[in-house]
Amino acid sequence: MRPHPIAVVTVAALLCVAVTSCAPEEGATAVEPPDGAPTDTATTEADEAESPSKEESDEPFPFGTPVGWAAEPLERDGEEHPGVVGGSAGETVTASDADELADHLAAEEPLTVRVEGRIDLEGEVEVGSDKTLVGVDGGAELTGGRLVVDGSDNVILSNLSMEAEGTAITVSGGAHHVWVDGSTFSGGGDSSLISVTGGADHVTLSWNxxxxxxxxxxxxxxxxxxxxxxxxxHHNHFDGTSGRHPRARFAEHVHVFNNYYHSNPEYGVQSGRDSNVLVEGNYFERTRLSVSTEEERPGNVVTRNNLLVDSRQPDLRGDVPDPPYAYELDDTTNVPDVVVARAGIS
Known part of the structure; x- marks a missing residue:
């Protein structure tokens, strides 16, 4: 994974703050909290840097640079798949209605599909391989359905606004190298707004x-x-949503970093059924339980350098390896300002 070109690495202390207590990991050093922060603090040292911006980048990423698993190569069935680039190898087209959108997204060739304004999806719309779907001029509003990435690979979905009665985006059927970035989601009913299941792999959800x-x-x-x-x-704003931010089951590796959790009445992150979840550099504010494990079939979860404000101490279990890719953390104390300023459609 290539670090974003505008990122500048510095060194800082990241805080882990809790109203009750936040026990330091082995080797951590207690320090004084910043002015106005709750007491009972502990920190470990970590690198601080400006995070990748979705606003500044050269082609093929006019809206940002992919970070995390979606940017990592994958070998599958004897074939090497590079990191996600979407439809950058093909032409750029525009969709003005649901039929045009569905036709473009189902095409065999790579395409960048630009959408402006509002489109009623009229149900499920399949997204084929080697596609970029990007909202322009203030984003695209998609209603009345969902985007389905089923078995496809190399897909970018960016700058979209989706209010869904159920799941807005499903990634399944062994789909891989999927990046959902800079979008706004609401609704969902009893379903999660984004669902990554069915052996999907190498997915990044950022700045949403x-x-x-x-x-x-x-x-x-x-x-x-x-x-x-x-x-x-990473860098998502979970704004009053109740739970599953995310909930992981049977996941090989889930890396949750630099997200802003605000007023979440159930929990922030949950690891279950042998999942491996690393939670670091997140800001939990009025989240009832920041991190948890599934009660009957728990997964592994490791936390570090999170900041908790009016949020309960996490439950931890097992060991989780670091991801294989390079990434840079924002100072946890700055996460609310950074995320609120950039997350969602622009």
């Missing part, structure tokens, strides 16, 4: 705004098997 919903992100379900579901969740 989730609001007015019971459930944000589901990774894995009871039918999944270990060995896939490697997902990065």
């Amino acid at each position: 705004h989730f609001r007015d919903s019971e459930s944000a992100i589901t990774i894995g379900d009871a039918e999944d098997e270990p060995g896939a579901l490697r997902v990065t969740v």
Whole structure:
């Protein structure tokens, strides 16, 4: 993974703050909190840097640079798949209605599909391989359905606004190298707004705004098997959503970093059914339980350098390896300002 070109690496202390207590990991050093922060603090040292911006980048990423699992190569069935680039190898087209959109997204050749204004999807719209779908001039509003990435690879979905009665985006059927970035999601009913299941792999969900919903992100379900579901969740704003930010089951590796959790009445992150979840550099504010494990079939979860304000101490279990890719953390104390300023459609 290439670090974003505008990122500048510095060194800083990242805080882990809790109203009750936040026990330091082995080797951590207690320090004084910043002015106005709650007491009972502990920190570990970590690198601080400006995070990748979705606003500044050269082609093929006019809206940002992919970070995390979606940018990592993958070998599958004897074939090497590079990191996600979407439809950058093909032409750029425009869709003005649901039929045009569906035709473009189902095409065999690589395409960048630009959408402006509002389109009623009229149900499920399949997204084929080697596609970029990007909202322009203030984003695109997609209503009345969902985007389905089923078995496809090399897909970018960016700058979209989706208010869904159920799941807005499903990634399944062994789909891989999928990047959902800079979008706004609401609704969902009893379903998660984004669902990554069915052996999907190498997925990044970044700079999105989730609001007015019971459930944000589901990774894995009871039918999944270990060995896939490697997902990065970074710089998202979970704005009053209840739970599943994400909930992981049978996930090989889920990396959750630099997200802003605000007023979440159930929980932030949950690891279940042998998942491996690393949670770091996140800001939890009025989240009832920041991190948890599934009660009956828990997964592994490691936390570090998170900041908790009016949020309960996490439950931890097992060991989780670091991801293989390069990434840079924002100072946790700056996460609310950074994320609120950039997450969602622009």
